[in-house]
Amino acid sequence: MKKKWMAILMAAVTLTMSACGSTADDTSPSQSTENTEEAGETEEASEEFDGEIKIGVLTTGTAIATYTETVADGAELAAAQLNEKGGVLGKKVVIVTSDGSNTADETINGANRLLEDPDIAAVCGYPLSTGCLAIESLFKQAEVPLVISGTSVRLKDETDNEYLFRGRASDAIQAKSAAEFLAEDLGLNETMGILYENNDFGQGALQVVEEYCNEKGITLVAEGFNTTDTDITAQVLKLKDAGVQSVVTWIAASSVPTVASNMYNQGLTVPKCGPVAVTLEENLTNCESAWIDGWYGVTDICMTKDDETLQSFISEYFEMFGDDAYLSNEGANIYSHVLWLCDAIERAGSTDGPAIMQAMKETDNFPGLNGNYKLIGDKVDYVSTVDIAQNVVVDGKVQNEYIKTVGSAE
Amino acid sequence: MKTAREWKKYFPVFLMLLLAVIPAFVTGNYYRTVCCQAMLYAIVALGLNFIVGLSGLMTLGTAAIYGLGSYVSALFCVKLGWNPWAALIPVLISGWLIGKGLGYPSLRVQGVYLSLATIGFNEIVRNLLTNLEWTGSGTGIRNIPVYEIGGFAFDTQIRSYYLIYAVLLLFIVIAWKIVNSRWGRAFKAVKDNPDALEVCGINIANVKITAFTLSAIFAVVAGAMYAHFNRYITPATYTTDLSISFVVMLIIGGLGNFWGCIYGAYIVAFLPQLLRPIGLTYKLIYAVIIMLLVVFFPNGIFHDIRRYLGLHRVLKKGGEEG
Numbered sequence: 001m002k003k004k005w006m007a008i009l010m011a012a013v014t015l016t017m018s019a020c021g022s023t024a025d026d027t028s029p030s031q032s033t034e035n036t037e038e039a040g041e042t043e044e045a046s047e048e049f050d051g052e053i054k055i056g057v058l059t060t061g062t063a064i065a066t067y068t069e070t071v072a073d074g075a076e077l078a079a080a081q082l083n084e085k086g087g088v089l090g091k092k093v094v095i096v097t098s099d100g101s102n103t104a105d106e107t108i109n110g111a112n113r114l115l116e117d118p119d120i121a122a123v124c125g126y127p128l129s130t131g132c133l134a135i136e137s138l139f140k141q142a143e144v145p146l147v148i149s150g151t152s153v154r155l156k157d158e159t160d161n162e163y164l165f166r167g168r169a170s171d172a173i174q175a176k177s178a179a180e181f182l183a184e185d186l187g188l189n190e191t192m193g194i195l196y197e198n199n200d201f202g203q204g205a206l207q208v209v210e211e212y213c214n215e216k217g218i219t220l221v222a223e224g225f226n227t228t229d230t231d232i233t234a235q236v237l238k239l240k241d242a243g244v245q246s247v248v249t250w251i252a253a254s255s256v257p258t259v260a261s262n263m264y265n266q267g268l269t270v271p272k273c274g275p276v277a278v279t280l281e282e283n284l285t286n287c288e289s290a291w292i293d294g295w296y297g298v299t300d301i302c303m304t305k306d307d308e309t310l311q312s313f314i315s316e317y318f319e320m321f322g323d324d325a326y327l328s329n330e331g332a333n334i335y336s337h338v339l340w341l342c343d344a345i346e347r348a349g350s351t352d353g354p355a356i357m358q359a360m361k362e363t364d365n366f367p368g369l370n371g372n373y374k375l376i377g378d379k380v381d382y383v384s385t386v387d388i389a390q391n392v393v394v395d396g397k398v399q400n401e402y403i404k405t406v407g408s409a410e
Numbered sequence: 411m412k413t414a415r416e417w418k419k420y421f422p423v424f425l426m427l428l429l430a431v432i433p434a435f436v437t438g439n440y441y442r443t444v445c446c447q448a449m450l451y452a453i454v455a456l457g458l459n460f461i462v463g464l465s466g467l468m469t470l471g472t473a474a475i476y477g478l479g480s481y482v483s484a485l486f487c488v489k490l491g492w493n494p495w496a497a498l499i500p501v502l503i504s505g506w507l508i509g510k511g512l513g514y515p516s517l518r519v520q521g522v523y524l525s526l527a528t529i530g531f532n533e534i535v536r537n538l539l540t541n542l543e544w545t546g547s548g549t550g551i552r553n554i555p556v557y558e559i560g561g562f563a564f565d566t567q568i569r570s571y572y573l574i575y576a577v578l579l580l581f582i583v584i585a586w587k588i589v590n591s592r593w594g595r596a597f598k599a600v601k602d603n604p605d606a607l608e609v610c611g612i613n614i615a616n617v618k619i620t621a622f623t624l625s626a627i628f629a630v631v632a633g634a635m636y637a638h639f640n641r642y643i644t645p646a647t648y649t650t651d652l653s654i655s656f657v658v659m660l661i662i663g664g665l666g667n668f669w670g671c672i673y674g675a676y677i678v679a680f681l682p683q684l685l686r687p688i689g690l691t692y693k694l695i696y697a698v699i700i701m702l703l704v705v706f707f708p709n710g711i712f713h714d715i716r717r718y719l720g721l722h723r724v725l726k727k728g729g730e731e732g
Contacts, residue, residue, distance in 0.1 A: 062693055099686065104640065104647050105447060109683060112440035130549060130644045137641070138439075154549050198541050199548030199646075226537060 049092035056114035056123035061099030070331030078338035088342045107131035121351040124337040143353035147337045156380040167337045175205035178273040182246040191219045193244030205250035236266045249274040256283040260291035284398045300329045300370040302387040302402040336368035442567040448679035449574045455659045455671035456585040457628020460621040463666035466601030470653045471528030474535035477648030479633025484551045505630035509623030539645035550644030664710020
């Protein structure tokens with residue numbers, strides 16, 4: 001009897017949840033809470049605008065929750081600023097988010113969900129290269145521009161899609177900048193180590209650093225590990241025994257504490273330079289200060305950089321979402337991407353996919369927070385600069401210190 | 411007037427007709443893609459049913475077998491330029507070999523130890539696919555060709571749907587024949603009374619290895635179909651999570667319940683998509699629902715709901731009358 005009631009209860013709960021859900025799109029937590037409050041305002045606003053322009057934002061959902069939060073908020077801030085100035089083509093800019101999770105199937109489903117909506121003019125946001133590789137052809141087929149944040153070189157080398165745009169520096173630029181910084185700025189140009197993850201991200205960087213070291217006559221010692229490894233003592237000791245002068249640590253966010261603690265515990269104290277993950281607050285809080293003190297990181301945007309536009313963006317971000325909101329370079333990137341897309345729509349004078357694509361291709365030094373956007377080579381890449389930051393301990397807390405802006409087009 | 415049991419006989423026909431007309435009502439690529447994923451899962455679940463549902467052996471390495479099917483087919487087509495249909499030959503051979511290879515450990519280890527051994531197999535395969543250069547490493551294999559018949563390419567969602575539907579139909583017939591054959595009865599006996607099976611002179615080792623082999627063949631074919639449907643594969647897809655999802659499909663459908671494999675696959679594929687509008691918490695809610703389903707409907711949703719509502723008595727009575 002109990003089971004019977006439980007079955008009825010479960011059916012009721014499921015139906016209620018589905019019914020509740022059917023009225024809203026996928027939204028970030030902050031958006032969900034605001035939906036009801038803003039309902040009245042939206043009605044008023046819709047009278048001011050001549051319709052809506054929807055920009056899709058494909059996130060990683062709960063797979064990388066901090067990323068999702070900052071990306072959704074960055075996009076919302078860009079839309080709010082544009083709407084304050086009268087929208088785009090007289091229309092209100094509306095952000096529609098969808099969860100692409102972190103597996104190819106889920107990314108395809110998330111992208112298809114956005115593409116189902118005929119009012120979506122363009123899509124941006126997705127950061128994982130494998131997911132970007134899985135979905136790019138869907139956008140080509142649908143003739144909808146896609147601005148990706150995945151950095152793999154394969155996204156440029158192996159695709160033939162004029163609807164594909166990358167609004168951040170690729171691994172070719174990022175990893176090369178890390179190696180260049182260690183070898184040329186710090187003068188450590190005899191033996192370099194690279195510790196990389198055995199995935200597209202790490203292997204892409206390995207290829208770039210290998211090419212750079214071969215060109216410069218630097219001896220490279222390469223050690224890889226699997227993402228789920230919790231002990232990389234063997235790899236660290238091999239690098240140490242090889243007498244490397246510096247190490248490029250090309251690792252994802254989840255591996256930062258493992259790599260940092262292993263290197264610290266094994267006494268590998270040479271200068272290290274990693275990707276943006278080693279500079280992000282969310283990763284640094286999982287590490288003891290001593291593990292990561294002094295590490296260099298290649299990032300799209302160093303938030304402590306003395307740049308008026310950047311600092312103004314940061315102030316407005318926290319003003320809009322509160323002091324407790326989380327902001328990373330990804331949020332700033334998406335903010336730039338939404339502005340870039342809307343700039344192209346404005347120039348195209350239409351929300352028609354091919355017209356937006358053409359306008360984006362003709363972008364000439366659009367001022368993004370992570371650099372000026374202009375086509376590099378013949379396709380896909382539009383950003384060629386990165387910032388080098390250093391982790392420094394101030395009052396027991398790790399902060400990023402801006403070192404310099406670097407990068408090259410090829 | 412037909413009795414309930416007589417109507418029940420037509421259930422497979424209704425089900426397959428329903429699946430055949432779905433694309434007429436589902437026009438967008440989003441749900442058509444999910445339908446294709448569900449049908450591929452259903453093929454895997456039908457095969458897994460031989461091991462988990464009928465023979466009672468718990469295996470958690472199915473995603474790796476599914477992945478090997480995808481990679482074998484993709485590698486033969488992309489690297490060697492084989493036709494996708496011809497690539498089914500090495501795919502089937504690989505399924506046969508994997509099934510034999512995995513079947514032997516099942517003779518020595520049982521229960522939780524067999525589960526652990528198969529999890530180990532899943533991780534070994536995934537790590538190999540991630541680390542070997544010729545498998546495309548972490549970024550996988552792109553530009554996998556689609557199936558073609560006489561110049562007719564299955565290159566759209568709707569065409570892929572009917573191709574996968576046809577394959578599912580074929581595998582339903584094969585699985586149905588196997589379940590109701592001497593093999594099927596032997597699988598059930600392995601779970602229910604292995605001693606009696608031996609007394610009857612049936613070699614349990616052979617039965618177990620056959621179950622694993624058949625299951626692997628179903629999984630590799632589904633994996634190959636998946637590779638040519640998606641046109642891009644990466645090792646990150648074939649995780650232990652996916653293996654667990656395959657077992658969940660069987661449990662939701664009812665362990666050993668033939669048609670349960672199919673609706674279990676559809677529930678696992680569609681439920682998260684239907685919950686998406688809830689927002690970021692949808693995966694949490696999905697996990698809670700699955701957990702509750704497993705706890706409160708251990709024999710499969712429809713079986714238990716029917717039982718709770720007393721319908722099974724009606725069906726039974728109808729059957730007796732009929």
